[in-house]
Amino acid sequence: MSATTTSKGERRRRQLIEAAAELLREGGFEAVRHRAVAERAGxxxxxxxxxxxxxxxxIAGAVESSAVAELAAIRDQVDSVSRRRRxxxxxxxxxxxxxxGADDDPDREPIVARCERLAASARYPEVLAVHARLASQFLDLMAxxxxxxxxxxxxxxxRNLLRLAQGTMLGSMIEADAHPRESVRDALLSVIDVLAPPVG
Incomplete structure (x- = not known):
């Protein structure tokens, strides 16, 4: 960050990140431009x-903000799951x-946004660094x-289960009749008993 961190400066920085994250969700990486972010943040x-x-x-700040929010939502879901043999x-x-996301959720935008963020890691070193920092938290949730x-x-x-899920999700989104949840489900079903067998 260029400026010395103050409470006002941190608030302004947060405003800009939130505005950039909104633009990222709505229009992808191309939508995040200096002028658009400033206008959105006012x-x-x-x-x-x-x-x-x-x-x-x-952009990296926006990606991290979105990913952290997703992690918190996933953590809430996982915390509500009962412990039993499945x-x-x-x-x-x-x-x-x-x-x-759930099968009955018709909104594809979160999936599209997540795929864009994953694919962008190859082009943006700063985004790759964000994913590297957060990867262990996703693995902890999976565990x-x-x-x-x-x-x-x-x-x-x-790690292999997560890679398979993410890769299948990305691949399914470029198919004409994409069903990412079904595609990921089928891919994981083929390996779950090998990579994560029942205990005992």
Missing amino acids: VPLASTTYYFDSLDDL GARATVDLIVTALI DVIRRSGRRASREDL
Whole structure:
């Protein structure tokens, strides 16, 4: 950050990040521009360069804000899951709901936004750094779902489950008749008993 951090400065920085996160959700990375962010936040245009070293720095802040909000929502879901032995389908359903959303949720925008953020990691080093910082928290949530389902998995197996889910979600979104939840469910069902077998 260019400016010395003050309470007013931190509030302004937060305003800009929230505005950028809204634009990111609505229109993807192309929608996040200095002028658009300043207008959405209701602040002078110069604020975007005063509080952020670059546009990529601002985008990374928006990505992190969105991802942290998603993590909190997933944590709330996982915390409400009872502990009991579950079969493959029930376990996979919990993972899919946590990572992608419920089947009865018709809103595809959160899935599209998540796919864009994942794909952007290859182009934006700052976004890649955000994903690297938050990856362990996603793995912790996945591990909790597995434990609550009476299963076990190594950290590497959890990582492979997450990679499979994310890769399948990305791949399914470019198909003409995309059904990302079904696609991820089918992919995880084929490996869940191997990567996260029941305990005992």
